[in-house]
Amino acid sequence: MLAAAxxxxxxxxxxxxxxxRADRREAEERFGWDLEDIGFVQRPERAADGASLLVAGTELFVNATHYSHLAAPCTASIKFEYFPVSKPEAADRLLWTLGTMIAARIAGVADGAGWYGPERIGRGWFRQSDGNGALVVHTARPIRIxxxxxxxxAGAEGSVYRVVDERSNVLAGGVCGVRGQFTPTAWFRAPRRGAHVYVQSVAQAGSAGPxxxxLGLSLGGIEVAGLTAHRMWEAISRRLLPAVGSALARRQVADYARVYRSYAAVSPNSAYTAYWLKRWWGIDGHVIEPPVVAPQGGGEPRGPTILTIGRFFRGGHSKKHDVMVGAFRRMCDAGLRGWRFVLAGGVGERAEDRAYLAAIQRLAQGYPIDVHxxxxxxxxxxxxxxxSVYWHAAGFAEDAGRHPERFEHFGMAVAEAMAGGVPxxxxxxGGPRAYVRHRENGLRWRTADQLVELTLQLVRDAELRRRLGTRAADDVRSWSLERYEARVLALAKHVLSETRARPTPATPA
Structure with missing residues (x-):
């Protein structure tokens, strides 16, 4: 993002x-860049963002947020795509269609704008608001939420709220339940069928961790007076089968095609990302790989060390540390001596991520393996x-057709290792397949046996390591900071020239 800026x-x-939090000085020290003439504004994320992100006089809007479902708030706009959200499968789309038809008939009330995606609590789920969550009421019966x-x-006491109609008339109000305890409002009626009502509360910007x-208050359930079918629907969609309710609440996923097409240009970070953007959403992206900066200094002797860099977390595009540790153990058990395997990376926030790290550390015990x-x-x-060697295993044993997101999308750690001359x-x-050419600037493997075999070839052949490492460093120079900035600038100029004469579209609701 800063390189584009x-x-x-x-x-x-x-x-x-x-x-x-945005700290200009910290960024300048980290990257060694002068950012003095770039402005920084911190604004909390909202469930329904858009024009509120614009600064007065904005001519070009660039969205660099991963998995953002924000439609372009102005005509001249670019979306940087790190990997597209997956398009719902046919079964999911059918579920959505049938569910919305059923909900329209028996639910009586539908979630509107101002709510974030569903989050689990116990066997059910809830949605947090941004302080102004809308509900669309399709019934004349009394309702409560x-x-x-x-x-x-959240403190030890609940927070004050009010429910208002489109004219700001108060329909209900009071104090909600404390954290984890959902309490009902008083019964109220909407002014008419199809009317919007708004759950309003004081919103607070997140300040803890990520x-x-x-954030405003959270919605845990909706009740329509005397409507048995609605009570059954609520029990199914929010408690017994929360996946059903979750699928219906994820309207932003179904709307991604509209979001993508609202931008004048979408720029994927790799050929791999571009392929899935086209396959899922029919968008032809203008690929601009991120800048890969060669390491400063150097000259220190390289030792008999195999390195991998990647976050320790479970699920998603896991870095497969366990596969690599297992492969290195096999090499040691087969007689490898004098070499070490080093794993470095951040640690996920969840308890299961910390448990995953602990499992890797236990697996490494008794072998020359260092975990950082x-x-x-x-x-x-x-x-x-x-x-002297760099390992990468993301995507191993995954199904590329069903879960392409579990593969490396670009592979910055791989590219940075190559820039430093590490084969x-x-x-x-995934992404690295496009630029790691087998036996030219690196090696590619498909099975754990191949990982062991190919690595042993490098371990035993210093000249092969030197040749592959030198070619790797030469090849990634095409992703220099200077070239990246030139490509971003060229794309921005093209977008501006194509869109300046067009009227600004209305901001999507």
Whole structure:
């Protein structure tokens, strides 16, 4: 994002809007860049963002948020795509169609704008608002809704709320339940069928850990007086089969085609990302790979070390640390001596991520394996400079057709290792497959046996390591910061020239 902001300075003033804390000095020290003439504005994430993100006089809007379902708030707009959200399968689309038909007949009330995606609590689920969550009422019967304060900062007492109609007339009000306890509002009626009512509360910007959303109160259930069918629907969609309710609530996924097409240009970060963007959503992306900066300094002797860098977390596009540790153990058991395997990376926030790290550490015991959780940039750069081989295993044993998101989308850690002259040995899938050419600038493997066999070839052949590492460093120079900035600037100029004469579209609701 900051590299793109640097490039866009050639077109005028640049303002970076972030949902989390933004420290210009910290960024300048980390990257060694002068960012003095770039403005930074921190605004919390909202469930229904859009024009609120714009700064007065904005001519070009660039969305660099991963998995963002924000439609373009102005005509001249670019969306950087790191990997597209998966398009719902045919069965999911059928479920959505049938569910919405059933819900329209018996649910009586539907969630509107102002609610974030569904989150689980016990056997059910809830949705958090941004302080102004809308409900569309399709019944003339009295209704009541169940609310709780689920924010990380929630205190020992509930929070004040009010329910208003489209004219701001108060329909209900009071104090909601404390965290985890959903309590009902008083019974109220909407002014008419099809009317919108709004659950309003004081919203707070997230300040704990990764939470950057503007959060109001949470909706746990809706009740329609005297409507047995609705009670059955609520029990099924929110408690017995929460996946059903969750699928219906994920309307933003079904709307992704509209979101993508609202941008003048979508720029994937790799050929792999571009392929799935086209396959799922029919969008032809303008690929711009991220900048890969060659390491500063160097010259330190490389030791008999195999390195892998990647976050320790369970699920998703897991880095498969267990597969690599198992392969190295096999090499040691077969007689490998004098070499070490080093794993470095951040640690996920969830309890299962910490359990995953602990399992990797137990698996490494008794072998020359070093694990560096939450290693900072200084440690990572030192380890990269001391290593002779780089391992990468994301995507191993995964189904590329069903779960392409579990593969590496670009592979920045692989590219950075190559920039430092470290020959990569990577799983043959995902983003790295496009730029790691077998036996030219690295090695690719498909099975754990191949990982062991190919690595032993590098271990035994210093000249092969030197040749592959030299070619790897040469090849990734095409992703220099200078070239990246030139490509971003060219795309921005093209978008501006194509869209300046067009009227600005209305901001989607």
């Amino acid at each position: 640097r490039a866009l300075r050639a077109l005028g003033d640049v303002v970076v809007v972030t949902h989390g 169940w609310l709780s304060d689920m924010r990380p900062s 939470e950057s959303r503007l 959780p939450d290693a900072d940039d200084t440690v990572v750069q030192r380890l990269r400079g001391q290593s 990569p040995v990577v799983y043959d899938g």
